[in-house]
Amino acid sequence: MQTVEVSHIVKSFGTTQAVADVSFSIERGEIFGLLGPNGAGKTTTIRIMLDIFKPDQGTVSILGGPLTEDKKERIGYMPEERGLYQDIPLERCLLYLASLKGLSPAEARQRLKGYLERFDLAQHKNKKVKELSKGMQQKAQLISTILHGPELIIVDEPFAALDPINVQLVKDLMRELRIQGTTIIMSTHQMHQVEELCDRIVLINKGRNLLYGALNDIRRRYASHAVVVRADGELPPVAGVAEVVPHNGDVKLVLREETTPQDVLRALVAQGAPVERFEIAMPTLDEIFIRAVGEGGA
Amino acid sequence: MGKIWLVLRHEIRTTLGSKSFLFLTFGLPALFSLVFLAVTALSRGASGIPGGAGGAGDPSRLQVEGYVDQSGLVKAIPTSVPRDILVPYPDEAAAREALRAGEVAAYYVIAADYVASGDLLYVNPKYNFATSRGQSWVMRQTLFANLLGNDAERIARAARPMDVKVTALSPAQDTRDEDNPATFFVPYISMMLLYVVILMAASLLLNSVATEKKNRVMEILLSSVSPRQMLTGKIVGLGLLGLLQTAIWMGTGYTFLLLGGQTLQLPAGFTLPPSILIWGFVFFLLGYAVYASLMAGLGALVPNLREASQAVILVIWPLIIPLMLSSILIEKPHDPLATVLSIFPLTAPIAMITRLAAGGVPWWQPLLAVGLLVITALIIIRAVANTFRAQTLLSGQPFTVGRYWAALLGRG
The missing domain is CATH 3.40.190.10 (Periplasmic binding protein-like II)
Structure with a gap:
């Protein structure tokens, strides 16, 4: 069963069309990247999914149908605009938000204790939220998103304001949740995090789908006709190679149209080249993002 | 119902923890009490006789x-x-x-x-x-x-040289004693009391919504509760606190009078019908529901508290009209203008209670006013709930009257 199914949604505010035509579906237990440049319509899409905005056209199915009040308790949402009650103690703030998600006070208290310790916030639980640093508030926000054990988590820029240690903490947590069967939708501009975590992505631009599918498929689709080779010493000349380009300490061999990577590997081995690493040259997600948005905008 | 209760409880707890609310509710009356006691003690010291300030009632x-x-x-x-x-x-x-x-x-x-x-x-x-x-x-x-x-x-x-028996020829006949000071003061005090109570309680709601907006917590709340649940929880919770605040103020005022040896002395022959208290309660609740909802809508649209306080006049002006026309309401409670003001839903809470305190209002008029107020309150709560859904998320936009009305009319 699809956890989320967004089908041809359209949304305008006055004369501004925020979402023109966006569709995607998300399987249970996957980490899904919702990507796009600023103003692409990501946040509006998320708000439509959460029934905060009604779409002008199109349909959204969440956890097997339209979003209901009961289903809201099965979703965790961390919006881009972080927000917690600033003038009340951290623990009270998180317990209240958990209670709105249907968690009993005893259960919430027990779970919160574990998360506060894990995120190194236990000693700050009685402090007012406004007395916490930005990074601490970010962690608290994340706890509030997952405390009720949601089946679907939507996080907007989850790594913003976090130091590398906490980024790792969050990444580990997301992987852990995926193993437990939680579906995660992540919207971020940090492409290397997407490459590391996401199974599939949708890239939207100007309110429309630009790229959609499994991350590896997309990278393969955007792969240039080239291989990256690392060798212990000079590489011998190989037939069928149009160009040799240095590439992050390795060598990138751009192949002629009729040459296959296997032809090159065979030729290198035949010549006794000291090859340590040989792989198809895959573009980074950053490169794909820039290329796709550039082509889409052209 | 469960989430309404959670919101309600949170509002009460948070507001009771607020220093400004505590000061207004308990501190200010306590301060007045201290000043009063000090003045009383000084005056007793001056008389030199225990109970020197004793009055007719004691x-x-x-x-x-x-x-x-x-x-x-x-x-x-x-x-x-x-x-x-x-x-x-x-x-x-x-x-x-x-x-x-x-x-x-x-x-x-x-x-x-x-x-x-x-x-x-x-x-x-x-x-x-x-x-x-x-x-x-x-x-x-x-x-x-x-x-x-x-x-x-x-x-x-x-x-009592004249014990005039007046027979009303029509229900609207004025049977009031024009020479009795209470004829003016009781309606006036009723009017002011209801105005202050409604305004104070409604302001709590404006403050609550604007603070949640400032804290950017609204979007998270909307992903957990429906706008109507949130609004209902807030309205009921803060309404209860408004009643508490009023009860404490009134209780303190009454205690002052008792301590001062001057009970509420209405002139002989003046009777304030007990039903006025029930009407007062009904009109407070309905007036509060209307104005608190409008304030909540205002809070949802304004980017910050400062702009909120500046925009308040936009919402409360209908409440001020009866104050400006108080002389008509009190001296000519059966004037067509007074009747219209007391039935029109936005002015009814204050205008009707003023007329009721003045006396002689036909029975159907407060009932009609209540009916219209209930309908208005429901429409406004619905409109404001829609405002919550669409507009809170457009934070940062400057507040304009046009945006406010458009949002209430569902065009936001």
Whole structure:
């Protein structure tokens, strides 16, 4: 069963069309990247999914149908605009938000204790939220998103304001949740995090789908006709190679149209080249993002 | 219902933890009490006699005073005057001696030609306005009774020389006593009280929504509860706190009056129908529902608290109209304008309670006003809930009147 199914949604505010035509579906237990440049319509899409905005056209199915009040308790949402009650103690703030998600006070208290310790916030639980640093508030926000054990988590820029240690903490947590069967939708501009975590992505631009599918498929689709080779010493000349380009300490061999990577590997081995690493040259997600948005905008 | 209760409880808990609310609700009345007690203590110190400020309503606080009747008018002390409060002396020397000995706190000398001249001498070594005024009725009643020959029937008739029975020819007939100060003050106080109570309670809601907006917590709340649940929880929770605040203020005010020895003295013959309290409660709740909802909508649209307080006038102006036209509502409660104001939903809570306190309102008019107010409150709560859904997320946009009305009308 699809956890989320967004089908041809359209949304305008006055004369501004925020979402023109966006569709995607998300399987249970996957980490899904919702990507796009600023103003692409990501946040509006998320708000439509959460029934905060009604779409002008199109349909959204969440956890097997339209979003209901009961289903809201099965979703965790961390919006881009972080927000917690600033003038009340951290623990009270998180317990209240958990209670709105249907968690009993005893259960919430027990779970919160574990998360506060894990995120190194236990000693700050009685402090007012406004007395916490930005990074601490970010962690608290994340706890509030997952405390009720949601089946679907939507996080907007989850790594913003976090130091590398906490980024790792969050990444580990997301992987852990995926193993437990939680579906995660992540919207971020940090492409290397997407490459590391996401199974599939949708890239939207100007309110429309630009790229959609499994991350590896997309990278393969955007792969240039080239291989990256690392060798212990000079590489011998190989037939069928149009160009040799240095590439992050390795060598990138751009192949002629009729040459296959296997032809090159065979030729290198035949010549006794000291090859340590040989792989198809895959573009980074950053490169794909820039290329796709550039082509889409052209 | 569960989430409404959670929101309600959170609002009450958070507001009760707010220093400004605590100060307004408990601190300010406590401060007034302290000032009042200090003033009372000072005035008692000045009189030097325990219970010196005693008034008509508390005979135990009356001080013993003497009198010298040179006119021979006083044959008896009326039964309305507590016994042994007025002590006769044959001449002023005796009275002065009694004063010096502390047997009396003061004494009167009724001049020989009192009936013709009205001359009366009051000797009080520690005279001040506050201590003397409270007991002046004792001597006044004594003279009054004796001038009428201590005839109980005459005294009663003189107190109420005209017992006019008015038969209303139409339900709107004005049956009020224009000479009675309460005819003005009771409606006026009712009007002001309801205005302050509705405004204060509704402001709590504006503050709550604007603070959540400032804290950017609204979007998270909307992903957990429906706008209607959130709005209902807030309205009910903060309404209860508004009632608490009002009860404390009114309780403090009433206590002041009791401590001051001056109970709520409405002139004889004036009766405030108990139903006015029920109507007051009903119109407070409905007026609060309407204005608190409008304030919540305002809070949802304004980017910050400062702009919120500036935009408040946009919402509360209908509430001010009855205040501006208070003279019509009080002096001519059956004027067509007064009737319209008391039935039109946005002005009804204050205007109708003013007219009801003035009296003579046909029974169907408050019922009609309540019916229209209920419908209006439901429409406004619905409109504001829609505003919450769409507009809270567009934070940062400057507030304009057009945006506000467009949002309420569902075009936001």
